[in-house]
Amino acid sequence: MTNVDIEVHVNGSPRRHSVPPRLTLADYLRVDCGLTGTHLGCEHGVCGACTVLLDGEAVRACLVFAVQADGAEVTTIEAMASDDGTLSPVQAAFRDHHGLQCGFCTPGFIVSATAFLDENPSPTDGEIREALSGNICRCTGYQGIIAAVKAAAATTTSTGE
Structure with missing residues (x-):
């Protein structure tokens, strides 16, 4: 199979690569971009x-081919904190409310929760559970x-973020 040239904006930076058509976005991010915060579980x-976020929408990077992200903006867990290292409200809430243990699932939860709170900044417990049911x-x-998600929602609602 012939490789395909793609350009993807990853965490705000343009990346150009020639990739096999069947390379997943997850493997592209981990191997070609060196962004290992996107974990592969199942x-x-x-x-x-x-x-990860693909043009602002939460997607499973293991189900998306890298070529499908050509021309798109991809945001990974590595871009959730500020450039100076300040944690996002969701990251800080996960830390403060013990929303992690081993940490393997944490990047996916944080990205999913961030996308969810962007759409629904004042969720109920039931809405939070439903939104995160795929993690x-x-x-x-x-x-x-x-x-943690409830606390992050309260923080972003009170600060207007």
């Missing part, structure tokens, strides 16, 4: 560990994750 789109955590029991 590689079937079930666990949510590989969630799997084997360590936390989810209580800290739900508390």
Whole structure:
């Protein structure tokens, strides 16, 4: 198979690569871009560990081919914090409310929660649970994750972010 030339804006920077047509976006980000914060869990789109933003929408990077992202903006967990290292409200809330343990699922949860709160800045507990139902955590029991998203929603609502 012949490689395909793509240009993707990853975390605000243009990237040009020649990639195989069947290379997943997750593998492209991890191998070609060196962004290993996008984790591969199930590689079937079930666990949510590989969630990234594709033109602002949360997607499973293991289910998207890199060539499908040609011309798009991809945002990974590496771009969630400010350039000076200040954590985003969602990241800070996960830290403060013990929304992580081993950390493997955390990037996917943070990206998913960020996209969700952009659409619904004042969610109910039920809405949070529904929005994150596509992300799997084997360590936390989810209580800290739900508390973190609620806290992040309260922070972003009160600060107007």
